[in-house]
Structures are given as C-alpha cells and as structure tokens.
Amino acid sequence: MPAIGALFLLIVMVTTAVGLAATGAIADTAALGVTTGLIKGGMYLAITAAFGYGFTLTLLYPGEGRTRRAKKGDKPFPLTADQNRLRTGALLASLATIVLMAGTLLLRYIDAAGTDFSRLAFFASSTDVGEISVNGIVLMAIAALLFALGRRQFWMGWAMAALVAAIVALGFLGHAGASIDHNNAVNAMLLHLLGMALWLGPLLVLVHLAARRTDAAVIRTVLARFSPWAVFAIACLAFSGLVNGLIRLSSISDLVTTGYGLLVLAKTIGLVAIALAGASQRRKLVADAPFRRLAIVEIAVAAAIIGLSIALGRSQPPVPQFISRDSAELKVLSLVGFEPPTAPFDVPTLFTQWHIDWLALGFSLTIAALYIAGVVRLKRRGDAWVWHRTAFFLAGSALFIWVMSGGPGTYGRVQFDGHMVQHMALMIIVPPLWVLGAPVTLMSRAVTPRTDGSRGMREWVLAILHSKYGDVVSSAPVAGFIFAGSLVAFYFTPLFTWAMFTHAGHAFMTIHFLLSGYLFAWVIIGVDPSRRPINPILKLVTLLVTLSFHAFFGLAVISASWIIGGDWYHALGMADAEQLMFWQKRGGSIMWGVSEVPTLLYAIVMTWQWTRAEDRTARQYDRKAERDQGAELEAYNEYLRTLREQSRS
Known part of the structure; x- marks a missing residue:
C-alpha cells in the first residue's frame, strides 16, 4: 500500500502540472498549484481509502454465518477478525484525511490571504470555504471516532454515513458554488467525488487484500459484489462529466480547440478505456497477478483523472463561470444560477418553463430503471407483480422530474407561490405514488438475500425499517407530527432563508420534504408490510388532523404580516414589497x-385498503374453517352451551 500511495501522489502531481500547463494557468500558480495538487491528491487518496475500507466492511466482505454470535448475552453480528482489520484500515485512513483536510484549509487561506496567519481563525469560522472545511473535518472526526469505538455492523453503518457526509462537504468547496448554474455544478461535483470514492476505494482495498494473500474465495466474493457498484460508479463519473461539459463548454468543438477542453477529453478517454477494460476482466480474474496488475492500472488512471480535475479546478473554462454579486444586472443570475422565467406564473407556464435539474433527472431515471429491473427479474422467475404498482412508481418518478425541472422548480427559486407548488408536490403528490409502488417489497423479493452473516443493501434497508428507530418514526402520531411540524420549522423560522441562500440548505429542504412526505404516506396508505400494523381508526384520525393542520397553516401564511424569507426575495430585487406579499398570499x-384533494384521495385509498384487508381476513377464516371442519366455531358454540348449563344449575 505505501508504494501504491507514492505512485498515486506522483501521478497526481505530474498530471496536475501538465494540466495547468495545457490551460495556461501554470504561469500564475505553478508552485501553489502543484503543492495544492500534492496535498489535495493525498487528501483524496486518504478519504477514498477510508471509504473503500468502510464500504468493503459494510457491504462487500463476507461474514461467518447467519447465526453467529459472540459470547452469551452479546448482540448479534459482531465484527469478525478480518472485518476488524478493515475497520482499523478505515480508522487510520480517516485520521490521515483529517490531517490533510486541515492542510488543504491552510493552503486555501494562503491562496486567499497570503502568509499572514493572524486572520486564519476568522477565515475558518466566518467564510464559506472555511466553514465548509471545518464541517468536513468535524464529520471525518465523527467517522473516525465511530470506527475506533464500534464493534458491530450497526456502528459501522453510522460511521459510513458520517464519512459520506464528509465527502459531500468536500463537494461544496472549490469554484462550483460561485459558477453559472451553480446548483447543477455543485451537484455534478458531489456526484464526481462519490463516484470516484466508490470506484477507487474498493479497488485499493482489493489490492491490499490480494497483497496479504487473502483467501481466493473471499477475493472472488468481494469482487463479485463490487462489480455492479463499479459500473454504477463509472456511470456517476460519466454523468457528472457530461453535466460539467454542458455548463463549462460553449460547443463540442471546445474539446479540441481549447486547453480546458483537451483536459476534459483526456479524462473522458481514460475513464471509458479503463471502464471497458475493468468490466471485461473482472468477470474472469481472481486474486492472482493479472488481477493485481489491472487494479493497479485502474488506480493509476484514477490518479491521473484526479490530477486533471485539480488542474481544471484552477483553470478558466471556455464559458466564464464567475459572476460578481455586486453587479445589479447579474444579481439574480449570481444568486439563482440561471435566468429566471419572464412569463407570468400561471398553470400553463408550470408545464412550459423548464430548467433541467440534472441530479434529480439522473436520480429519477436510476430508481425507475432499478424498479423495472426488479420487476423483470420477478417475471423471469415466474413470480407475479401487479401492473398498477409499477404504473404508480413510474408516475411518481416522472412527476418528480417535472417538480424539480419544470415550472415548480423554475419558479420555486424566485417566487413564493411557485415554491409552494413545488413544496406541495414534494410532500403530498410524489411520495404517495412511490409508496403505492411498494419498492421495499419489490427489493426484498427481487434481491437475493445474504446467508453468510454480512449485509447487502437489502439487509441494511430491512434492518433500518425493523430497528427501534424505525418503529418510533413509523408510528402514526410521530409521522404526522414530523409532516406537520416541518411547516412551522421551515416557514416560521430562519431555516427557509438559509435554505434559499445556500445549496446545502436547499438540498436539505428538498430531501426533508420528500422523506417526511414519504414517511407519512407509508404510514397512512403504505403497501409494504410493517412490523407493527397500525389501527385503521388511528390512521384516519392522523390523516384528518395532519392534513387539516396543513390547510390551516396555509391560512396562517395568508394572514402573516411579514415577508417569509424576505431577505432572499429582497436580495433578488425582482419585486417590491406589495408584489412579494401578493405572491405570499x-x-x-x-x-x-x-x-x-390529497386528503380525499388518501381517505379513498385507505378505505379501499381497509375493505380489502377485511375481505382477505374473511377469506382466510373461511379457508381455515374448511380445513378443520369449523372446529373454531364448534368450540365457541360448545363454550356457549357450557355457560348456559352453568347458568341453569
């Protein structure tokens, strides 16, 4: 591993220098650019290694049997000796990442303020770059602590969640947040980092396992489980590259006529070549020398891609990306990232005005494809799957694309009424369609269960749903409280302003609306089975109380005497106070x-499900009576005769 790490950093430095020379940026930032490349390359290597060890531990590495336990009284699924070695690797890589992230923060300060370190604390606590860097360091520290103290798969799952959050924090660094169409630019950066970690991390671990002469059967198992994830990682990298190209290149000719385009082309060629080679070879190779050589070549290509990415981040693309927020003419463009629609907001424009949210589009198409693949697998196996579940789920995915990229998403950034259309769709229109598609049931039937004591995605999802936390949040009162309480939490506190001004806040708001709406729909009309069936009367009461509160909260918004999110709308400067108040009302x-409308539809679906459940129970009772010749009824009649005789005596 040390030799591979040294090779990785050398390739990063060389490709960074070559990339800066190709774009002409090396003239101004030669020493700092190469130094930044070295430190950032080391940081990416460390965080990727941490991700690889953690990912292999939680999803790829085989266990020692479903019924395995430690000592009497211990909880199930403790880590094996091999899994503990992976945990140690993740811990050491996480600690190295923390040090290198601090070094990167220091370099960013030097790049901005020189070598006078008197204002370093102010930079770290009061600037966007400093705050994001500190947040990433804190998240990595949490991951390292969990890796250090955890001894069960449960805690390794939480450690991986903190680690992924730290990688996401890295995506907010750099120049993407200040570029044209910064929403898509930042999303593309996040997807690029996660794809790179998912591709390169397990590869590093596989080389390490092969070097330690790990059993060939274990290598084959890990490799077989990693291959689909490798394909997904390559797809993420290709998709993020496509989005970046659409934002930063004026035409396809820029790929061969500009230095920036040549670097993008080189990244693309390297990615495609190694993806094809890896996909063809992993089916045949196991833990022998050819496999190790191929994996090392893939790691070298990944290092070159990272080096080129660092060079691209310090170079000016053909399409200028930086907009001054001091410019009155470009104020809205700098805040929103795209030119807002000029047509009046009404029902037709909800369907004619579009600005593509590429991450939402990719997410919707991915889950739809996975759903269809699951249905096809069931059909080939001879299992039944009702067609209307597929129709509901695909309709929800298509509607989500419209909500995020059509009129609701386009107007939602600049007008409160447009935002409210998007909010309503995210909470009470899209989630019920997904819930009625029964995706958890489909996954549990289509995905092959693990039998070796390890956990795949199927086992992790079911473990979360069947946990104590899942039992608490899936109770009807709690789900209703989360659904209704979200309104007060966002619109009557500074959270809404924060969500509109920052990319992280806007992403958090969108995800929260979706998840709270999905949880509420799953509790009220969910098709997927739950551990604790909810009384239909309690469901009906929760439905009426929650959505009634939703409606009355609308009255509270109408009656509000202040502009909700006023700082954001005043910063846009698109309307005066009177117009803003009209949009709010x-x-x-x-x-x-x-x-x-959703209240009525929820009630109809819930009543229909209740009726079907009663009919199903009646049919089950009738079949049971046919099997035992009415033994239960006869026993009850005998009990009544006994009571009558006792009463007479």
Whole structure:
C-alpha cells in the first residue's frame, strides 16, 4: 500500500502540472498549484481509502454465518477478525484525511490571504470555504471516532454515513458554488467525488487484500459484489462529466480547440478505456497477478483523472463561470444560477418553463430503471407483480422530474407561490405514488438475500425499517407530527432563508420534504408490510388532523404580516414589497386549497385498503374453517352451551 500511495501522489502531481500547463494557468500558480495538487491528491487518496475500507466492511466482505454470535448475552453480528482489520484500515485512513483536510484549509487561506496567519481563525469560522472545511473535518472526526469505538455492523453503518457526509462537504468547496448554474455544478461535483470514492476505494482495498494473500474465495466474493457498484460508479463519473461539459463548454468543438477542453477529453478517454477494460476482466480474474496488475492500472488512471480535475479546478473554462454579486444586472443570475422565467406564473407556464435539474433527472431515471429491473427479474422467475404498482412508481418518478425541472422548480427559486407548488408536490403528490409502488417489497423479493452473516443493501434497508428507530418514526402520531411540524420549522423560522441562500440548505429542504412526505404516506396508505400494523381508526384520525393542520397553516401564511424569507426575495430585487406579499398570499391559498384533494384521495385509498384487508381476513377464516371442519366455531358454540348449563344449575 505505501508504494501504491507514492505512485498515486506522483501521478497526481505530474498530471496536475501538465494540466495547468495545457490551460495556461501554470504561469500564475505553478508552485501553489502543484503543492495544492500534492496535498489535495493525498487528501483524496486518504478519504477514498477510508471509504473503500468502510464500504468493503459494510457491504462487500463476507461474514461467518447467519447465526453467529459472540459470547452469551452479546448482540448479534459482531465484527469478525478480518472485518476488524478493515475497520482499523478505515480508522487510520480517516485520521490521515483529517490531517490533510486541515492542510488543504491552510493552503486555501494562503491562496486567499497570503502568509499572514493572524486572520486564519476568522477565515475558518466566518467564510464559506472555511466553514465548509471545518464541517468536513468535524464529520471525518465523527467517522473516525465511530470506527475506533464500534464493534458491530450497526456502528459501522453510522460511521459510513458520517464519512459520506464528509465527502459531500468536500463537494461544496472549490469554484462550483460561485459558477453559472451553480446548483447543477455543485451537484455534478458531489456526484464526481462519490463516484470516484466508490470506484477507487474498493479497488485499493482489493489490492491490499490480494497483497496479504487473502483467501481466493473471499477475493472472488468481494469482487463479485463490487462489480455492479463499479459500473454504477463509472456511470456517476460519466454523468457528472457530461453535466460539467454542458455548463463549462460553449460547443463540442471546445474539446479540441481549447486547453480546458483537451483536459476534459483526456479524462473522458481514460475513464471509458479503463471502464471497458475493468468490466471485461473482472468477470474472469481472481486474486492472482493479472488481477493485481489491472487494479493497479485502474488506480493509476484514477490518479491521473484526479490530477486533471485539480488542474481544471484552477483553470478558466471556455464559458466564464464567475459572476460578481455586486453587479445589479447579474444579481439574480449570481444568486439563482440561471435566468429566471419572464412569463407570468400561471398553470400553463408550470408545464412550459423548464430548467433541467440534472441530479434529480439522473436520480429519477436510476430508481425507475432499478424498479423495472426488479420487476423483470420477478417475471423471469415466474413470480407475479401487479401492473398498477409499477404504473404508480413510474408516475411518481416522472412527476418528480417535472417538480424539480419544470415550472415548480423554475419558479420555486424566485417566487413564493411557485415554491409552494413545488413544496406541495414534494410532500403530498410524489411520495404517495412511490409508496403505492411498494419498492421495499419489490427489493426484498427481487434481491437475493445474504446467508453468510454480512449485509447487502437489502439487509441494511430491512434492518433500518425493523430497528427501534424505525418503529418510533413509523408510528402514526410521530409521522404526522414530523409532516406537520416541518411547516412551522421551515416557514416560521430562519431555516427557509438559509435554505434559499445556500445549496446545502436547499438540498436539505428538498430531501426533508420528500422523506417526511414519504414517511407519512407509508404510514397512512403504505403497501409494504410493517412490523407493527397500525389501527385503521388511528390512521384516519392522523390523516384528518395532519392534513387539516396543513390547510390551516396555509391560512396562517395568508394572514402573516411579514415577508417569509424576505431577505432572499429582497436580495433578488425582482419585486417590491406589495408584489412579494401578493405572491405570499397566493402561495398560502395554494397550500390551503390543494390540501383538500390529497386528503380525499388518501381517505379513498385507505378505505379501499381497509375493505380489502377485511375481505382477505374473511377469506382466510373461511379457508381455515374448511380445513378443520369449523372446529373454531364448534368450540365457541360448545363454550356457549357450557355457560348456559352453568347458568341453569
């Protein structure tokens, strides 16, 4: 591993220098650029190695049997000796990442303020770059602590969640957040980092396992489980590269006529070549020398791609990306990232105005493809799957694309009434369609279960749903409280302003609306089985109380005497106070009026499910009576005769 790490850093430094020379940026940032490449390359190597060890531990490495336990009284699924070695590797790589992230923060300060370190604390606590860097360091420290103290798969799952959050924090660094269409630019950076970690991390671990002469059967198992993830990682890298190209290149000719385009082309060629080679070879190779050589070649290509990415991050693309927020003419473009629609907001423009959210588009197409693949697998196996579940799920995916990229997403950034349409769709229109598609049931039936004591995605999802936390949040009162309480938490606190001004806040708001809506729909009309069936009367009461509160909250918005999110809308400068108040009242009216339709539909679906459940119970009782010739009824009649005789005596 040390030799591979040294080779990795050398390739990163060389490709960074070559990339800076190709774009002409090396003239201004030669020493700092190469030094940054070295430190950032080491940071990416360390965080990728931490991700690889953690990912292999939690999803790829085989266990020692489903019924394995430690001493009497211990909880199930303790880590094996081999898994503990992987945990140690993740811990050491996480600690190295923390040190290198601090070094990267220091380099960013030098790049901005020189070598006078008197204001370093201010830079770390009061600037966007400093705050994001510190947040990443804190998240990595949490991951390292969990890797250090955890001894069960449960804690390794939480450690991986903190580690992924730290990688996401890295995606907010750099220049993407200040570029044109920064929403898509930052999303592309996040996807690029996660794809790179998912591709390169397990490869590093596989080389390490092969070097330690790990049993060939274990290598084959890990490799077989990693191959689909490797394909997904390559797809993420290709998709993020496509989005970046659409944002930063003016035409396809820029790929061969500009230095920036040549670097993008080189990254693309390297990615495609190694993806094809890896996909063809992993099916045949196991833990022998050819496999190790191929894996090392893939790691070298990944290092070159990272080096080129660092050079691209310090170079000016053909399409200028940086917009001054001091410019009155470009104020809206700098804040929103795209030119807002000029057409009046009404029902037709909800379907004619579009600005593609590429991450939402990719997410929707991916889950739809996975759902269809699961249905096809069931059909080939001869299992039944009702067609209307597929129709519901695909309709929800298509609707999500429209909500994020159509009129609701386009107007939602600049007008409160447009935002409220998007909010309502994210909470009470898209989630019920996904819930009625029964995705968890499909996954549990289509994905082959693990039998060796390890956990795949199927086992992790079911473990979360069947955990104590899952039992608490899936109770009807708690789900209703989360659903309704989200309104007060966002719109009557500074959270809404934070969500509009920052990419992280906007992403958090969108994900929260989706998850709270999905949880509420799953509790009220969920098709997937739960550990604790909920009384239909409690469901009905929760439905009426929660959505009634939703409607009355719309009245509260209409009656508000202040502009909700006023700092954001005043910063945009697109309307005066009177127009903003009109948009707010119309948004409250939308929330109040639209709530009635979902309430009715929820009630209809819930009643239909209740009726079907009663009919199913009756049929089961009848079949049981046919099998035992009415033994239960006869026993009850005998009990009544006994009571009558006792009463007479």
